[in-house]
Structure formats: structure tokens, C-alpha cells
Amino acid sequence: MSESTLFCYVHPKIVPLNKASIPITDLALQRGYGLFDFLRVLEGVPLFLDKHLDRFFYSANELHMTPVESREEIRALIYELIKRNQASAAGIRLFLTGGDSPNGYLLGVPRLIILQQPLPELPKELITPGWTLVTYSYQRQLSHVKSIDYLMAVWLQPWLKEQGANEILYVDNGFIRENPRSNFFIVSADGKIVTPKDGVLHGVTRSNVLTIADRLGIEVEERDISLDELEFVSEAFISSSTKRVIPVRQIDSIQIGNGDPDYSVSRSIFEEFAVLEQEYIKSHQ
Amino acid sequence: MSESTLFCYVHPKIVPLNKASIPITDLALQRGYGLFDFLRVLEGVPLFLDKHLDRFFYSANELHMTPVESREEIRALIYELIKRNQASAAGIRLFLTGGDSPNGYLLGVPRLIILQQPLPELPKELITPGWTLVTYSYQRQLSHVKSIDYLMAVWLQPWLKEQGANEILYVDNGFIRENPRSNFFIVSADGKIVTPKDGVLHGVTRSNVLTIADRLGIEVEERDISLDELEFVSEAFISSSTKRVIPVRQIDSIQIGNGDPDYSVSRSIFEEFAVLEQEYIKSHQ
Numbered sequence: 001m002s003e004s005t006l007f008c009y010v011h012p013k014i015v016p017l018n019k020a021s022i023p024i025t026d027l028a029l030q031r032g033y034g035l036f037d038f039l040r041v042l043e044g045v046p047l048f049l050d051k052h053l054d055r056f057f058y059s060a061n062e063l064h065m066t067p068v069e070s071r072e073e074i075r076a077l078i079y080e081l082i083k084r085n086q087a088s089a090a091g092i093r094l095f096l097t098g099g100d101s102p103n104g105y106l107l108g109v110p111r112l113i114i115l116q117q118p119l120p121e122l123p124k125e126l127i128t129p130g131w132t133l134v135t136y137s138y139q140r141q142l143s144h145v146k147s148i149d150y151l152m153a154v155w156l157q158p159w160l161k162e163q164g165a166n167e168i169l170y171v172d173n174g175f176i177r178e179n180p181r182s183n184f185f186i187v188s189a190d191g192k193i194v195t196p197k198d199g200v201l202h203g204v205t206r207s208n209v210l211t212i213a214d215r216l217g218i219e220v221e222e223r224d225i226s227l228d229e230l231e232f233v234s235e236a237f238i239s240s241s242t243k244r245v246i247p248v249r250q251i252d253s254i255q256i257g258n259g260d261p262d263y264s265v266s267r268s269i270f271e272e273f274a275v276l277e278q279e280y281i282k283s284h285q
Numbered sequence: 286m287s288e289s290t291l292f293c294y295v296h297p298k299i300v301p302l303n304k305a306s307i308p309i310t311d312l313a314l315q316r317g318y319g320l321f322d323f324l325r326v327l328e329g330v331p332l333f334l335d336k337h338l339d340r341f342f343y344s345a346n347e348l349h350m351t352p353v354e355s356r357e358e359i360r361a362l363i364y365e366l367i368k369r370n371q372a373s374a375a376g377i378r379l380f381l382t383g384g385d386s387p388n389g390y391l392l393g394v395p396r397l398i399i400l401q402q403p404l405p406e407l408p409k410e411l412i413t414p415g416w417t418l419v420t421y422s423y424q425r426q427l428s429h430v431k432s433i434d435y436l437m438a439v440w441l442q443p444w445l446k447e448q449g450a451n452e453i454l455y456v457d458n459g460f461i462r463e464n465p466r467s468n469f470f471i472v473s474a475d476g477k478i479v480t481p482k483d484g485v486l487h488g489v490t491r492s493n494v495l496t497i498a499d500r501l502g503i504e505v506e507e508r509d510i511s512l513d514e515l516e517f518v519s520e521a522f523i524s525s526s527t528k529r530v531i532p533v534r535q536i537d538s539i540q541i542g543n544g545d546p547d548y549s550v551s552r553s554i555f556e557e558f559a560v561l562e563q564e565y566i567k568s569h570q
Contacts, residue, residue, distance in 0.1 A: 020309045021307055
């Protein structure tokens with residue numbers, strides 16, 4: 001799988017990535033209107049595809065868009081791209097844009113785009129030390145939808161670099177929400193896994209983490225987490241399709257737990273995640 | 286000027302609109318990252334071009350982007366498009382996108398796009414009766430920047446239709462902000478023009494309205510307007526490059542002034558606006 005020979009799908013056909021384009025009349029450009037999804041391919045299998053397709057169609061419906069392609073057609077296109085790109089490990093991005101707007105404002109016919117790109121595993125030295133987060137006051141709009149709106153996330157990159165932290169943590173009125181591209185969890189002093197429920201994207205990996213917690217017999221609470229609570233938690237971690245589970249060792253000036261990111265709960269979730277993936281791959285090969 | 290023969294600019298060249306496209310790797314699609322500007326062409330003259338270019342470069346700077354094209358090159362491109370498209374009355378949209386992102390997240394080299402489209406004058410029967418607005422709780426992100434983020438505006442269109450109103454009015458914590466594509470003004474009981482200063486886009490037409498108020502000797506206040514204040518105002522109107530000045534006769538269930546949108550202050554602003562445009566055209570032909 002090399003960048004130069006990659007194929008992608010831009011409605012209505014599969015094309016080489018270096019020739020893939022959309023008209024400038026598309027509402028994604030004109031008004032930033034579109035939805036996004038991302039999933040990982042491992043050993044040639046698109047992981048948790050049904051969950052991603054569920055969310056894709058949920059987001060589409062919430063954004064008043066009906067894809068031209070059916071669920072089965074999208075599934076087939078993803079498998080076709082994996083085959084053509086000979087990608088055993090990769091990331092797949094799905095987009096559904098507002099389409100060509102007659103007046104640059106009203107919705108056109110939604111345009112499906114599927115893009116596959118190499119996705120190297122995160123190096124261990126990036127994960128093991130645990131991440132540092134900096135809080136930023138922000139509430140994502142239409143937060144239950146995975147839209148293409150990452151204006152704030154991209155805009156904050158120079159600031160994040162200045163702060164010398166690994167990632168941003170959005171906070172709204174003193175309550176923790178999510179990271180720009182991942183969900184946030186704490187392990188409370190009494191050993192429960194807690195993650196925000198409202199005002200956040202319900203990530204597919206978030207849902208997998210909750211499944212794993214259930215398997216491991218760890219109690220889960222989905223509720224608001226105040227910033228004040230952070231001093232008393234024993235662990236914190238973030239989750240996303242790209243990152244799976246990454247421990248967090250510091251948020252602003254607050255050291256999480258005892259400062260050693262080799263957390264027992266986060267680690268057991270991370271290890272069980274690999275098991276869940278392998279189970280999925282075996283049952284879908 | 287017909288749609289079929291329109292020319293536009295997509296860095297680095299002028300192309301027919303029906304062949305104008307951007308790569309799917311552009312950050313406008315990938316992350317909704319880009320800026321926008323809109324101006325009107327009348328009698329072949331791009332109106333208040335310097336003010337629009339000022340804002341364009343201000344927005345670019347705020348969004349950490351430096352256009353490849355210089356101010357003078359952008360100006361020349363706009364005049365070239367007006368000439369090629371033989372458009373004496375038109376709308377011009379400028380976009381600067383985040384460009385082709387190496388990883389779908391970090392900024393690439395910004396891509397300039399200039400699009401010209403026919404812009405029919407709003408019919409009198411749409412203006413004369415005055416508009417009805419419905420409030421919606423929302424604060425635009427990076428509100429001082431004219432970004433391509435119109436996610437909420439486009440998303441609310443079906444709701445707006447259900448409400449049977451002409452336009453949405455964004456309100457944040459009881460304070461009026463702006464409309465999705467225009468600025469909002471009231472005329473207070475003691476005859477002052479009041480418009481929000483914070484949390485809104487400082488529109489070019491907004492600035493022209495304030496200039497006109499000054500010419501007409503009307504006192505201006507730039508400050509927050511609470512919803513509670515609406516009951517006591519004598520007039521309300523909105524302004525934008527497309528609409529110039531449109532009187533507002535109702536907001537939610539509140540009738541503005543005496544319910545007759547033939548307001549004396551709004552009308553004098555509207556009439557003076559035509560004078561300002563003609564002055565501009567004469568000094569720029």
C-alpha cells in the first residue's frame with residue numbers, strides 16, 4: 001500500500017487518490033457541511049464496521065442527508081478498496097457531504113467519499129509515558145454527530161504546541177466533555193470507570209471500552225465529570241479508533257493518580273481491547 | 286453572464302466553473318477548515334473591495350493561514366473574473382481553504398478559490414413587508430472570523446421552514462448576537478441605532494450602516510442587546526452584502542415597534558445605502 005497507487009471512492013466511482021476531487025460547489029467547501037467517520041483496518045478486516053455504519057447513518061439522518069449508496073453498497077465499497085489497495089493495516093475515512101448546492105446554502109444530493117490511507121501503529125514510546133492534556137473551554141456544536149467540523153481542533157494546534165502538551169481536553173462550564181478526536185474516561189477512587197454522556201460524540205471505541213469494562217466486571221458510570229473531581233481520580237485515559245486506549249498522566253497542572261501512567265485499570269482495558277479486536281477479526285475473516 | 290460559461294479561480298488558474306474542483310485531501314472537506322468572504326458587484330464594480338480584502342486577510346491571519354496570492358493579485362483576479370464573466374451585477378465568493386493536509390489534520394498550503402455567480406436583486410415584495418425572525422440559542426465559534434462554518438445555519442433550514450419565519454436570530458444566554466448571514470440592529474425608543482459588538486462577525490455592510498448613521502447624525506451604540514429589550518424598541522433591521530438593509534417586523538411572538546415595517550430610520554438608512562454605493566461606483570469606475 002503506497003500513497004501513489006491508492007484508490008478511493010468519490011461518488012459514483014472508484015478513482016486513484018491523486019485524481020480524486022469534488023466540485024467547488026459542494027457544500028463541504030461552501031458551508032463546511034458534511035459528516036465524517038473513521039475506522040481502522042487490521043489484518044484486512046474493517047474493525048467494528050457495523051457500529052461505524054450505524055453511526056454513519058445516524059449522523060446522516062441527523063444532518064438531514066440520505067446517502068445515495070445503500071448500507072450494503074457502502075460495505076461492499078469498503079471491502080473493494082481494501083482489496084484494491086492491498087491494505088492489511090490502514091485507516092478508512094468516510095465522508096458524506098452536503099453535495100452540490102444550487103445556491104451555495106441549501107442541501108444538494110449528498111456525495112459519498114471513501115478514502116483509505118496507511119495507518120502506522122502509534123509507537124510505544126508515545127503511549128507508555130502517558131499523555132498530558134490541556135483544557136480549553138469549548139462545547140462542540142451538534143456534538144452527538146460526527147460532522148466535519150474540526151475548526152476549533154485545527155485552529156488550536158499552534159496553541160497546543162505552545163503548551164507543550166499531547167492533546168486538548170474540551171471543558172464546558174467546569175465540566176469535562178471530550179478531546180477533539182477522542183473520548184475521555186476517569187477511574188474513580190472507588191474503581192468505577194466514568195465517562196461523560198452528554199455533549200460528546202459517542203465514539204465506537206468508547207462503546208467498546210464500555211463493553212470491555214462490563215466483561216472485566218468493572219462498574220461504569222456515564223455522567224458529567226467536573227474539573228474539581230480530577231484531583232481525586234486514580235486513573236484517566238482517552239480512547240479513539242486510531243489510539244485505542246492511551247493513559248493520561250497530567251491535565252493542566254493536575255497530576256492524575258500517583259503520576260505513574262502504568263495504571264492497572266487502563267492497562268487491563270488496553271490489553272482486553274486487543275482481545276476484542278482479535279475476536280472480531282476471527283469472526284469476520 | 287450565464288451559469289454554463291462562468292469562469293472562476295481555483296489556485297493556480299482561472300477555469301470554467303463546471304471543471305472547477307479541489308482535491309479530496311483539502312482541509313475544507315477533511316476538517317471543515319477554511320474562510321469565506323462575499324461581496325457584491327454592481328455596474329461592474331466590486332463594492333467596498335478594500336474593506337472585504339481587509340477582512341479576508343484578517344480572517345486568514347486569525348486562522349493561521351497566509352494566502353499564496355498577494356492582495357494585489359487577488360484584486361486583479363476579481364477584476365479579471367468580472368471582465369471574463371461580463372457580469373455587471375453579481376456576487377463574488379472568496380474562499381481560502383486549509384489546503385492539502387499531509388495527515389488530514391495539520392494545515393497545508395492555503396488554497397484560494399474565487400467564484401462568481403449571478404446575484405439577482407431581492408424582489409421588493411420580499412423586503413417591504415419586513416421579515417419575521419425566530420430566535421435560536423447559539424453562539425458561533427470564532428465569531429470574529431468569517432469561516433466556512435455554517436453547519437448550524439444549514440442544519441436549521443428545515444426547522445426555519447417549519448417555523449414559517451424568514452430568518453433565524455442567534456441568541457446566547459439571553460443576548461442577541463447575529464443572524465446566520467447578517468448583522469442585527471435595533472432602533473431604541475430614544476432613536477439610537479444599537480447593534481451587538483461582541484460575539485458577532487463585524488460585517489462590511491454593518492460597518493457601512495454605522496458610517497451612514499454617522500452621516501445622518503444618528504447616535505450609534507455598539508453593545509449587547511438583551512431579548513427583554515425588544516419590547517421597547519421602535520425599529521429593528523438586519524444588514525448583509527446581499528440584502529443591504531431589511532426591516533424586521535416580528536421576532537418570535539414579539540411585534541417590533543408599531544408593527545408597520547415602513548420604519549423611518551431603517552428606511553433612511555436603506556435609502557442612504559444606495560447613495561453610498563453610487564458614490565463608491567463613481568469613484569471606482
